[in-house]
Amino acid sequence: MPTYALLVEYDGSAFRGWQRQVSGLSIQQVLEEAAAFLERGRVGSTVAGRTDAGVHASGQVVALELAAPFPLEKLADALNFHLRPHPVAVLRVAPAPRDWSPRFSGLLRVYRYSILNRAAPPVLAAGRVWHVPQPLDADAMAKAARALIGRHDFSSFRAAGCQAKSALRTLDCLNVNRSGEMIEITAKARSFLYHQVRNMVGSLKLVGEGRWEPKRIAAVLGAADRRLAGPTAPAAGLCLIGVRYACDPFADSPERCEEMRT
Amino acid sequence: MPTYALLVEYDGSAFRGWQRQVSGLSIQQVLEEAAAFLERGRVGSTVAGRTDAGVHASGQVVALELAAPFPLEKLADALNFHLRPHPVAVLRVAPAPRDWSPRFSGLLRVYRYSILNRAAPPVLAAGRVWHVPQPLDADAMAKAARALIGRHDFSSFRAAGCQAKSALRTLDCLNVNRSGEMIEITAKARSFLYHQVRNMVGSLKLVGEGRWEPKRIAAVLGAADRRLAGPTAPAAGLCLIGVRYACDPFADSPERCEEMRT
Numbered sequence: 001m002p003t004y005a006l007l008v009e010y011d012g013s014a015f016r017g018w019q020r021q022v023s024g025l026s027i028q029q030v031l032e033e034a035a036a037f038l039e040r041g042r043v044g045s046t047v048a049g050r051t052d053a054g055v056h057a058s059g060q061v062v063a064l065e066l067a068a069p070f071p072l073e074k075l076a077d078a079l080n081f082h083l084r085p086h087p088v089a090v091l092r093v094a095p096a097p098r099d100w101s102p103r104f105s106g107l108l109r110v111y112r113y114s115i116l117n118r119a120a121p122p123v124l125a126a127g128r129v130w131h132v133p134q135p136l137d138a139d140a141m142a143k144a145a146r147a148l149i150g151r152h153d154f155s156s157f158r159a160a161g162c163q164a165k166s167a168l169r170t171l172d173c174l175n176v177n178r179s180g181e182m183i184e185i186t187a188k189a190r191s192f193l194y195h196q197v198r199n200m201v202g203s204l205k206l207v208g209e210g211r212w213e214p215k216r217i218a219a220v221l222g223a224a225d226r227r228l229a230g231p232t233a234p235a236a237g238l239c240l241i242g243v244r245y246a247c248d249p250f251a252d253s254p255e256r257c258e259e260m261r262t
Numbered sequence: 263m264p265t266y267a268l269l270v271e272y273d274g275s276a277f278r279g280w281q282r283q284v285s286g287l288s289i290q291q292v293l294e295e296a297a298a299f300l301e302r303g304r305v306g307s308t309v310a311g312r313t314d315a316g317v318h319a320s321g322q323v324v325a326l327e328l329a330a331p332f333p334l335e336k337l338a339d340a341l342n343f344h345l346r347p348h349p350v351a352v353l354r355v356a357p358a359p360r361d362w363s364p365r366f367s368g369l370l371r372v373y374r375y376s377i378l379n380r381a382a383p384p385v386l387a388a389g390r391v392w393h394v395p396q397p398l399d400a401d402a403m404a405k406a407a408r409a410l411i412g413r414h415d416f417s418s419f420r421a422a423g424c425q426a427k428s429a430l431r432t433l434d435c436l437n438v439n440r441s442g443e444m445i446e447i448t449a450k451a452r453s454f455l456y457h458q459v460r461n462m463v464g465s466l467k468l469v470g471e472g473r474w475e476p477k478r479i480a481a482v483l484g485a486a487d488r489r490l491a492g493p494t495a496p497a498a499g500l501c502l503i504g505v506r507y508a509c510d511p512f513a514d515s516p517e518r519c520e521e522m523r524t
Contacts, residue, residue, distance in 0.1 A: 009385045058386055080382055089382040120342055120351040123271045124320055124390070124501075239386075 002069045003096035005249035006031075006062040006079075011087035012235065013127050017053040018060075027051075027088055031062065034082035038075075041067020048102040048243040049109055052195075054235030056128065059091075059110075059242030061102040061249075094249040108172065108188055108244040113201045113237050115183040129182070130201075130237035136208030138178035144207040144214035145174040145185070148200060148221060154193050155224035157203070159232070162194035167224070169193060174200065183208075186241075195232055203230035264331045265358035267511035268293075268324040268341075273349035274497065275389050279315040280322075289313075289350055293324065296344035300337075303329020310364040310505040311371055314457070316497030318390065321353075321372075321504030323364040323511075356511040370434065370506040373449045375463045375499050380443040391444070392463075392499035398470030400440035406469040406476035407436040407447070410462060410483060416455050417486035419465070421494070424456035429486070431455060436462065445470075448503075457494055465492035 008031070016024040028045060035043040048061040070078070076090045083089065116122045116129040117136045148157075148171055155167040173188035185204065187197045203220060206212040212230075220228045270293070278286040290307060297305040310323040332340070338352045345351065378384045378391040379398045410419075410433055417429040435450035447466065449459045465482060468474040474492075482490045 009382070011385055011388075056386060076381060084383075087385050087388065089385045091380065091382045118353065119338060120271070120353045121346075123273055123349045123351045124318060126273075126349065128386070 001065050001067060003063050003065045004070075004072075004075060005094045005096045005100070005102065006064055006076075006090050007092040007250055008060040008062050009058050009089050009091055010056060010060065011127070012051060012054045012056045014087055015053065017055070018047055018050045027060075030083060030086045030088055031064070031079070034079050035064055035066060037082040038070055038078055039067045043067070046102055048106050049240045051238075051240055052235055055238045055240070056236075057240040060240050061106070061243045061245075063096050063100070063102045092250045097247050097249055100245070100247070100249065102243070105245050106190065106243045107246060108190060109192065110241040110243070111187045111192070111197050112239050112241050113185040113187070113197060113233065114239070115185070115201075115205070115237060116181055117178075117183050118181040125182075127236055128239070130205075130234050132205060132208075134209055136183060136205065137210065138176055138183050138208065140210070140214050141183070141185075141204045141208045142176035144204055144212075144217040145176050145200075147215075147218035148174050152221055153224045154196055154221070156220050156226055156229045157196050157199035158193040158226060159195035159199065160226070164193055167193060169196070176204065198233040198235070198238060199226075199229055201233035201237070205233065206230045263327050263329060265325050265327045266332075266334075266337060267356045267358045267362070267364065268326055268338075268352050269354040269512055270322040270324050271320050271351050271353055272318060272322065273389070274313060274316045274318045276349055277315065279317070280309055280312045289322075292345060292348045292350055293326070293341070296341050297326055297328060299344040300332055300340055301329045305329070308364055310368050311502050313500075313502055314497055317500045317502065318498075319502040322502050323368070323505045323507075325358050325362070325364045354512045359509050359511055362507070362509070362511065364505070367507050368452065368505045369508060370450055370452060371454065372503040372505070373454070373459050374501050374503050375447040375449070375459060375495065376501070377445040377447070377463075377467070377499060378443055379440075379445050387444075389498055390501070392467075392496050394467060394470075396471055398445060398467065399472065400438055400445050400470065402472070402476050403445070403447075403466045403470045404438035406466055406474075406479040407438050407462075409477075409480035410436050414483055415486045416458055416483070418482050418488055418491045419458050419461035420455040420488060421457035421461065422488070426455055429455060431458070438466065460495040460497070460500060461488075461491055463495035463499070467495065468492045 018027050020026050020028045032043050044065040046063045075093045079090045114129045119133045151170040153167050171189045175186045280289050282288050282290050294305050306327040308325045337355045341352045376391045381395045413432040415429050433451045437448045
């Protein structure tokens with residue numbers, strides 16, 4: 001069955017998360033239903049990052065399996081037509097490389113967490129940020145974040161429902177940058193534990209408020225005990241920015257990589 | 263009567279524009295109604311830029327006149343409380359400087375126009391951009407824009423309903439920058455004619471598409487004839503970023519300027 005790699009953007013506010021749920025609308029459901037308009041047969045999809053309810057994506061990667069081939073140059077427009085009026089759009093489409101999985105072939109996932117740090121409520125960024133009215137010291141947060149970089153047991157920042165066998169993960173980047181009222185935290189890793197980014201942000205915010213010393217982050221990490229970390233930051237501030245692969249399915253010149261050919 | 267300078271952010275989608283209208287809700291109305299909760303007397307406001315229906319602001323400046331003084335440090339929170347659930351927020355508050363008018367004291371108004379230039383419809387930027395699916399040459403647009411910089415008769419880019427006596431204006435900046443799929447056009451001038459920014463953008467888009475040579479912008483400007491310019495760009499892409507004053511009412515140290523004291 002022909003499989004296509006899709007680059008997908010969505011506003012997570014309206015959904016119960018990526019994955020199909022009996023309890024409500026998921027991004028997976030609206031995407032597969034849009035694809036079912038194109039091909040009457042069975043449609044299936046797998047995804048790079050199974051984002052939670054309320055989490056956004058500007059660069060989610062999906063493998064979409066159709067019952068029969070569809071003209072590649074028309075696929076994005078056709079899917080976008082049937083996705084309306086849902087806040088989901090297919091940005092790019094490519095043939096899925098051979099033996100490629102959006103999830104298991106991913107070398108690096110990039111998430112961005114946005115905090116709007118001002119007294120006034122968000123307006124133009126509403127639904128895309130965590131609104132923290134009390135002043136945060138972004139430099140202290142950046143300093144504390146450095147303790148989390150590297151290969152560690154992240155049990156302290158793992159949600160109770162996490163199904164991963166091991167809590168060992170390698171965090172390649174955790175940058176904290178302030179630009180005016182906006183604090184952006186960029187996290188990069190091959191994979192993350194359930195709620196890991198939001199739990200790290202929840203603790204860094206306590207450092208930013210001055211309620212925790214920056215060095216406390218290292219102590220919490222070392223204790224490997226979820227009860228010692230801060231609360232989970234809200235979903236609305238989180239966005240999956242992109243996923244890196246050894247062979248990027250969306251590279252403009254498919255010739256540059258042998259495995260890009262299906 | 264005590265007058266306060268307000269820095270205001272709003273999402274213009276929900277409103278008929280800044281100015282009170284009998285036909286529907288305006289930002290002026292919801293702001294004055296929020297202020298009326300604080301002071302039972304008469305409330306009045308004047309504004310730096312009377313934005314149109316659908317136009318946003320991240321740095322609008324308003325002079326709000328109350329019937330009686332209100333504690334300065336509580337004014338923004340109190341207004342924001344009563345502004346809910348409207349997408350309008352007061353970011354900063356200061357005593358209005360003596361003889362200061364948000365409109366007539368403005369030295370420079372900064373507007374940004376955003377074009378999302380990709381085939382897929384906008385999702386995370388929905389309602390904040392003009393979606394142009396066909397590829398635009400931002401370099402050609404930037405080159406063409408240079409012809410508009412300076413002091414000119416802008417009759418070609420002035421809407422029919424414009425009430426200004428003269429179409430002479432000095433355009434200090436008209437930058438076109440592409441960042442990925444987003445093209446941002448920044449326009450700076452002491453004042454603009456009615457629809458001037460949106461009309462300039464509408465013509466620059468024709469240059470970007472290759473339907474107009476860049477040099478045609480100079481010819482259209484020189485002809486001083488609205489019928490020769492392109493169509494008006496949609497309101498949703500436009501945002502009033504800020505207004506500069508000789509004495510910034512929101513400067514952190516009011517001591518630095520004599521006129522800041524009321």
